[in-house]
Amino acid sequence: MGITTTRRIKVASAAAAGLALVLTGCSSGGSSGSSSASSSADCSAYSQYGDLSGKTVTVYAGIVAPEDAAYIESFKPFEQCTGAKVDYTADKNFETQILVQAQSGNAPDLAIVPQPGLLKQLVATKAAKAAPAAVAANVDKWWGADWKSYGTVDGTFYAAPSGASVKSLVWYNPQKFKEAGYTVPTTLDEMAALTKKIADSGQVPWCAGISSGEATGWPITDWMEDFMLRIGGPKVYDQWVNHDIAFNSAVPTEALDGVGAYLKNPAYVNAGFGGVESIATTTFQDAGLGIPTGDCSMMRMASFYSSNFPTDGSVTVSKDGNAFAFYLPGQKADDHPVLGGGEFYLAFADRPEVQAFQTFLSTDTWANLKAKASSSITKGGWITANKGLDIANLVNPIDQLSAGILQDPNTVFRFDGSDMMPAAVGSDSFWKQSTNWITGQSTKDTLDKIEASWPKS
Amino acid sequence: MTTTTPPLDAAVASPVKTRRGRTSGEIAKKQLSSPWASLAAVVLAALWTLPTFGLLVTSFRPEADIKKSGWWTFFTNPTFSLENYQKVLGGSGSDNLAPYFVNSLVITIPAVLAPILIASLAAYAFAWMDFRGKNFLFVTVFALQVVPIQVTLIPLLSLYVNLGIAGTYWAVWLSHTMFALPLAVFLLHNFMREIPGELIEAARMDGAGHVTIFFKLMLPMLTPALAAFGIYQFLWVWNDLLVALTFAGSSKAVAPMTVALFNLTGTRGSAWQLLSSGAFVSIIVPVLVFVFLQRYFVRGLLAGSVKG
Numbered sequence: 001m002g003i004t005t006t007r008r009i010k011v012a013s014a015a016a017a018g019l020a021l022v023l024t025g026c027s028s029g030g031s032s033g034s035s036s037a038s039s040s041a042d043c044s045a046y047s048q049y050g051d052l053s054g055k056t057v058t059v060y061a062g063i064v065a066p067e068d069a070a071y072i073e074s075f076k077p078f079e080q081c082t083g084a085k086v087d088y089t090a091d092k093n094f095e096t097q098i099l100v101q102a103q104s105g106n107a108p109d110l111a112i113v114p115q116p117g118l119l120k121q122l123v124a125t126k127a128a129k130a131a132p133a134a135v136a137a138n139v140d141k142w143w144g145a146d147w148k149s150y151g152t153v154d155g156t157f158y159a160a161p162s163g164a165s166v167k168s169l170v171w172y173n174p175q176k177f178k179e180a181g182y183t184v185p186t187t188l189d190e191m192a193a194l195t196k197k198i199a200d201s202g203q204v205p206w207c208a209g210i211s212s213g214e215a216t217g218w219p220i221t222d223w224m225e226d227f228m229l230r231i232g233g234p235k236v237y238d239q240w241v242n243h244d245i246a247f248n249s250a251v252p253t254e255a256l257d258g259v260g261a262y263l264k265n266p267a268y269v270n271a272g273f274g275g276v277e278s279i280a281t282t283t284f285q286d287a288g289l290g291i292p293t294g295d296c297s298m299m300r301m302a303s304f305y306s307s308n309f310p311t312d313g314s315v316t317v318s319k320d321g322n323a324f325a326f327y328l329p330g331q332k333a334d335d336h337p338v339l340g341g342g343e344f345y346l347a348f349a350d351r352p353e354v355q356a357f358q359t360f361l362s363t364d365t366w367a368n369l370k371a372k373a374s375s376s377i378t379k380g381g382w383i384t385a386n387k388g389l390d391i392a393n394l395v396n397p398i399d400q401l402s403a404g405i406l407q408d409p410n411t412v413f414r415f416d417g418s419d420m421m422p423a424a425v426g427s428d429s430f431w432k433q434s435t436n437w438i439t440g441q442s443t444k445d446t447l448d449k450i451e452a453s454w455p456k457s
Numbered sequence: 458m459t460t461t462t463p464p465l466d467a468a469v470a471s472p473v474k475t476r477r478g479r480t481s482g483e484i485a486k487k488q489l490s491s492p493w494a495s496l497a498a499v500v501l502a503a504l505w506t507l508p509t510f511g512l513l514v515t516s517f518r519p520e521a522d523i524k525k526s527g528w529w530t531f532f533t534n535p536t537f538s539l540e541n542y543q544k545v546l547g548g549s550g551s552d553n554l555a556p557y558f559v560n561s562l563v564i565t566i567p568a569v570l571a572p573i574l575i576a577s578l579a580a581y582a583f584a585w586m587d588f589r590g591k592n593f594l595f596v597t598v599f600a601l602q603v604v605p606i607q608v609t610l611i612p613l614l615s616l617y618v619n620l621g622i623a624g625t626y627w628a629v630w631l632s633h634t635m636f637a638l639p640l641a642v643f644l645l646h647n648f649m650r651e652i653p654g655e656l657i658e659a660a661r662m663d664g665a666g667h668v669t670i671f672f673k674l675m676l677p678m679l680t681p682a683l684a685a686f687g688i689y690q691f692l693w694v695w696n697d698l699l700v701a702l703t704f705a706g707s708s709k710a711v712a713p714m715t716v717a718l719f720n721l722t723g724t725r726g727s728a729w730q731l732l733s734s735g736a737f738v739s740i741i742v743p744v745l746v747f748v749f750l751q752r753y754f755v756r757g758l759l760a761g762s763v764k765g
Contacts, residue, residue: 060706064720065552066728091707092720093698100703104614106623212726285727289524308727310521 045365046081053083055353060101061112061343062094066378073373078360084353102127107348110358112162114343115419116150117426122346123153129350130156131358138362142386150415151344159344160362163370164385166402167222167302167339167416168229169325176294176322184326186333188230192261195268198297204271206262207296208279209287210435217431219284220438221418222339223263223300227255229337230330234412237337241417243454247425248447256443263438271296279438292322300328302341303402307381318397325398327405336410341419342385364388385413422455429453516541516733523730541734545721552731554738556709557717561695561742564626564705564713568633568694569687575634576641576686577679581671583642584649585657595646602639610703617704626711628704633694641686648682649675684753692743714739 063071068090075086089108091097095118101107102125113119122128131139131151139148139160151159170191177184182198185191198205210219229237232251239245240252262268263279270278272290285308290296292315299305309315309323317323330337345361347354360366367386371393374382380396383389383403391407394400405411418426429450437446488494514528519538522530544552582588583595613632617623622631652675660670676683698715705711707720718739722729 063724065723067724087708089706089708090720091702091712091716092722092724093702093707097702097707100611100614104611105618106614285725285729286524304725307723307725310524312519312521314521 043077043081046078046360049078049082049356049360050352051083052353052356055083055351056085056087057110057354057357058087058089058108059110059112060094060098060108061088061090062092062114063112063343064090064092067374067381070370070373070377070382073377074366074370077369078357078366082353082356084357086357098122099125102348109347109349109351109354111346111348112343113159113346114341116344116415117420117423119151119159119344119346120153121423123156123158127348128158129347130158131160131347132350132355134355134359135160135362138359142362142364142367142388144385144387144413146413146415147342147385150342159346160358161385162343162345162361163382164342164402164406165303165340165383166405167341168226168328168337168405169301169303169398169402170328171288171291171299171301171305171323171325172297173291173294173322174318174320174324176297178320185329187329188331191329195262195298199267203297204267204269205297206269207271207273207282207287207290207299208263208269209273209282209284210279210438211281211283215427215431216280217433217435218418219287219301220259220263220434221430222302222416223259224252224256224434225414225417226300226328226339227258228252228417229339229412229414230335231255231258234337234414237414237417241420243421247451247454248444252447253443256437256447260437260443277439280435292316294322303383303398304381306396306398307378325401327401334410336405336408337412337414338405339414339416340385340406341416368393424453424455425450512733512736516737520730523733541731542738545731545734545738552721554714554717554721554735557712557714558738560711561713561715561739564629564633564701564711565691565694567626567630568637569690571630571634572637572641572690573683573687576638577645577676577683578671579638579642580645580649581667581675583646585670586667598639599643602643606636606699610699614703623704624706624708624711626705629701629711632700632704633690633697636700637690637693641690644686645679645682648679652678681753684750688746688750688753691746695739695743 059071059075061068061071068088072086072088075088078084079086094111095114098107098111098113098118099121102122105127107127111122113122136148136157139151139157143161147161148157151157151161172184180198180201182194185194195205208219210217212218225237228240228251231254232240236245236251240247245251264276266276269276270282272295273279273282273287284301288296288299288301288305288308289310291299292309303325305325306317306323309317315321315323327336327338329335345358347358364386367384367389370382370384371389374380375393375395380394380399383394383399383406385406387407389403389407391400391403394403406413418430420426421430433441433446433450436449437443511528514531515523517537517539518528518531519536519540522534522536526534545554547553547555579598583591583598614623614628617628617631622628656674657670660674665673695713696715697713698719701711701713702716705713707716718732718735721731721735
């Protein structure tokens with residue numbers, strides 16, 4: 001036994017050394033030539049970027065399969081016309097990984113940052129690079145000033161917007177609405193009246209779910225932000241987000257009570273799941289599955305919810321299908337405040353090829369390429385606030401609705417407030433206290449506790 | 458399992474006879490095999506396996522059913538689908554786990570062999586060689602165990618970036634080896650100390666040097682301890698997400714299964730029907746390793762932990 005074991009271990013260690021050599025050989029190569037999807041594409045629009053053959057731009061994001069495929073596809077014309085290679089990697093731990101990478105000098109060339117709050121943290125690591133003038137000019141041309149301000153930190157413009165999402169939406173079942181003779185409300189009062197009408201008919205009108213792992217509670221923060229925007233108006237909303245008014249002052253109290261009139265009324269919730277408490281234990285993904293079946297009449301949830309419906313053909317998302325969304329109305333029919341979110345391209349390198357790619361991403365050309373790619377690969381699910389986006393390039397009715405809302409000149413857009421607040425509030429106490437609130441804590445206690453958790457500085 | 462006693466243990470533990478002439482082992486055997494103990498063991502095993510069984514059932518159900526009802530409804534309303542496995546094993550997109558499966562193997566095998574090799578050599582030196590500052594060094598190595606991985610992430614990554622190996626397999630292999638060494642050295646050292654000194658001396662009298670003693674004497678006797686630690690390290694590396702994600706990143710060229718599994722649910726967690734089948738693809742290798750090496754595992758767990 002002695003000799004054979006010795007030999008075995010020798011062989012094993014030799015194999016390990018051999019393996020190590022072979023593998024390092026593999027890891028450095030492995031780049032595959034891009035397939036010729038549209039090799040004869042018109043390259044004249046790309047001549048401004050020059051010849052970037054042999055250069056590589058790395059992009060890191062939190063957007064994974066299947067949505068990543070549309071990004072990779074939309075980069076292809078740039079790769080083919082300039083010769084540069086775009087290396088896209090993504091994982092869902094992006095928000096912590098990108099901070100580690102920025103701090104240890106391992107940052108990618110470009111990161112797709114989903115929150116202005118994280119953007120500020122990344123700029124604070126001093127690893128980020130300000131956007132070149134060409135990007136700033138494109139953003140001035142294609143986006144509103146509010147969007148540019150979200151990519152600006154301390155007066156320096158860093159990041160151009162990428163995608164956007166609209167959160168002020170209420171999902172409903174158009175077929176059931178038609179059968180019952182309900183109409184889509186155009187003011188908050190009409191929505192309250194409709195809710196009462198449905199409840200009086202013996203149906204539970206609303207469904208909601210806030211369970212989402214460690215982020216449990218966030219759907220309520222969205223509800224409250226929407227009501228802040230409607231009750232206080234955009235100005236007070238900005239003051240609230242920047243903590244110029246206290247979290248437990250009059251308007252936020254009114255807003256949260258406004259949400260409570262729906263979510264904490266046992267006659268109004270929680271269709272298909274149980275009482276008010278069941279909101280805390282239902283995942284947001286599951287909450288709206290009762291809409292196409294008719295078990296639930298309304299759910300306030302962002303545009304991306306459409307990807308949660310089963311894809312077996314039982315659900316048709318369209319204006320006269322069995323699932324669609326209407327714009328969560330304002331106080332008056334003319335008010336158009338919209339709560340939303342978005343991603344931003346933040347650069348950590350200022351090499352010419354990175355800046356060229358950054359510039360390309362801030363054009364309407366890319367916006368439409370990406371919209372087309374998303375339409376064909378994931379049946380939509382991506383929009384942008386870029387004014388050059390042609391709505392005809394969107395196939396998903398929800399995307400068309402959302403893009404229409406974003407491009408409406410009456411729309412007043414505001415970024416999701418919890419994404420802009422300090423992390424101790426926006427991704428901690430606001431979520432947790434909202435969860436406590438739905439399970440019985442009073443509005444006053446809830447807002448007092450969030451106010452107390454706001455970092456002093 | 459109970460009948461095969463490792464030769465070393467047999468040598469060390471001399472059977473103590475009780476008044477009735479039975480060994481303590483026989484008493485223990487009788488007590489442990491009482492029907493009540495068996496029942497408790499069966500109940501525990503069933504409870505323990507139930508969630509995994511639920512996962513297995515779920516992995517064969519169609520997407521709509523997974524999302525609508527619990528796996529137990531399978532028995533009243535059986536629906537069967539291989540779609541989840543088709544997507545996970547042969548899908549065209551990044552749902553396909555196959556390349557990551559290979560990456561996992563490539564990461565795990567060197568990351569298991571390297572610490573075993575280094576630690577057994579180090580443990581031999583600590584156990585049977587005399588040099589200045591030996592005790593101090595040994596305590597230092599052992600004390601390194603208390604350093605949490607998390608505090609080392611950013612400094613280590615900075616080092617790797619300077620060396621130019623961040624985002625390659627080297628960074629992951631090195632990190633796993635480093636993190637495994639303190640415990641490995643400690644375990645193997647204690648095991649080696651238990652080997653009677655007379656054996657070593659006898660070998661020396663016959664003219665054997667350290668190298669001969671290590672390879673011809675120590676390694677054969679160490680097999681159970683090495684195997685046990687190997688399994689332990691294998692499971693740790695195979696299931697690791699943090700180290701691989703931080704040092705190698707998430708690119709398809711280097712990322713292991715765990716990263717792919719983590720991303721499988723989709724950006725907003727809506728595609729979780731693939732998780733159960735993905736989990737089974739990921740579980741299968743550790744289960745095989747465990748099943749084939751488990752006799753070493755049980756035997757080796759005691760190695761180095763209890764002094765005779």
